[in-house]
Amino acid sequence: MAKEVTTRAENYSQWYNDLVVKADLAEQSAVRGCMVIKPYGYAIWEKMQSILDAEFKKVGVHNAYFPLFIPKSFFSKEAEHVAGFAKECAVVTHHRLMNDPNGKGVVVDPDARLEEELIVRPTSETIIWSVYKNWINSWRDLPIICNQWCNVVRWEMRTRPFLRTAEFLWQEGHTAHATAEEAEAKANEMVHVYADFARNVLALPVVVGHKSPNERFAGALDTLTIEAMMQDGKALQAGTSHFLGQNFAKSFDVQYTNNEGKLEYVWATSWGVSTRLMGALIMAHSDDNGLVLPPALAPIQTVMVPIYKSQEDRAAIIARMEVLKAKLEALGHSVKIDDRDTLRPGFKFAEWELKGVPVRIAMGMRDLEAGTVEVARRDTLTKETMALEGIESHIHTLLDEIQTNIYTKALSFRDSNIRKCDSWEEFKQEIVKGGFLLCHWDGTAETEEKIKEETKATIRCIPIDTAVCEEEGKCIYTGKPSHRRVIFAISY
């Protein structure tokens, strides 16, 4: 384990990459752009999955699974969609290998070429709509609300651990509805499921809003997003929910008979979050001592470190820790006693801080005699000695307090980095400092494009659920009239 303190100032990317490795979340794999998620990192992802999945069930979502491979012809049915993804697809062309006739190793058998190439799914709209066609006949079959947890592949040019990898894990929900209103309501409902999850579980303050037409999902009529701010002031799109209109229904000819006996195309949505949430979590809360995990997600919520000189002392301390562990577990908390005999306490403190465990309890002979424990919080890095008696109820409330505190801290950081900006000159100066700039925009794609070219800033979203943005003004770039402010930022 590295001893040096990490520093964020020099190179945030490097700092982040190092942290992912040091906290034992993931490592780089030998496969280009792909990542190995280690057990500790995966435990966090699993927890995200289980909590989100429970939320999905509450709004009528059913899980299903669809094929990894998509025939090329399916993929090209929706024109905008194919244009959006064509550049980053992995393609299967053969189905067999053979021994290299010229020597060692294996080569692709040229006789085993597929008649039609298969695309490794970058997203599953096309394969799912080809299936939904068979599932949908009558208005009685609607709505269909399916979700799948799976991996997808996008051959990105540049990758970063969790934020953008060539293969990543996610969930993708795909729904079919009888009316546009119902589909739009669903897309809206799901983006709020994500927003609540981000806020309450990840302790991540997010802005909910619409994407500008330029930033929309390929093939969508409207894209809703949750946007988070990282500690370097850059924006990160943490989840999206799309209203797809009838585009996919028409491309895949999915029609139903309504209660008047007429044929109608169905209306669609899709929505997803990915292992990028792991990146958001890390980048939003970590400090120079390592990860800071919100208790709601931490695989280990409380770690106990014994401090002892002799084996007798060790046994006595651990025996008392076992009692406390059982009490905490009865309250629904996950607890680990770090009884490794080969490491010194100081080392363990540093290691668990690196891994972001919210609460640490240290107990030595001093405590055993006095009936106390030392309780340390990861979020504030403070510690205090308290009576062992009844400590479990204190920890119970402390975990909630930590959860709230992490959110509040992230929220005040974000809010102090959101500012209004009303002149183009000011915009160019401010945007490089990071943060979200609330600006008026004339609503045209051309203006958005020019601003992007000149500053690299994009419209992260057109916020909903906030009255702050609703006001008359003039476009920051063209001076044309505007009815509301939108969020500009540099993003990941």
Place this chain on the structure above:
RNA sequence: CGGGGUGUGGCGCAGUUGGUUAGCGUAUCUGGUUUGGGACCAGAUGGUCCUCCGUUCGAGUCGGAGUACCCCGACCA
């Protein structure tokens, strides 16, 4: 795909104008002392210096080609 950088024990690095037996930190192993914030002492293991070709009496060091990875862009969840 453009621009920059780096390949030397498991990991992180040094290695001078080419010179003999390639060093240092860390990790690992052994023994002992330690243990309330990343322990210390002593000893030990561990290297085709990315690959190939070339220059030279002599290459980790110089030249060429290849290759891998990292960082910064463009593309994107």
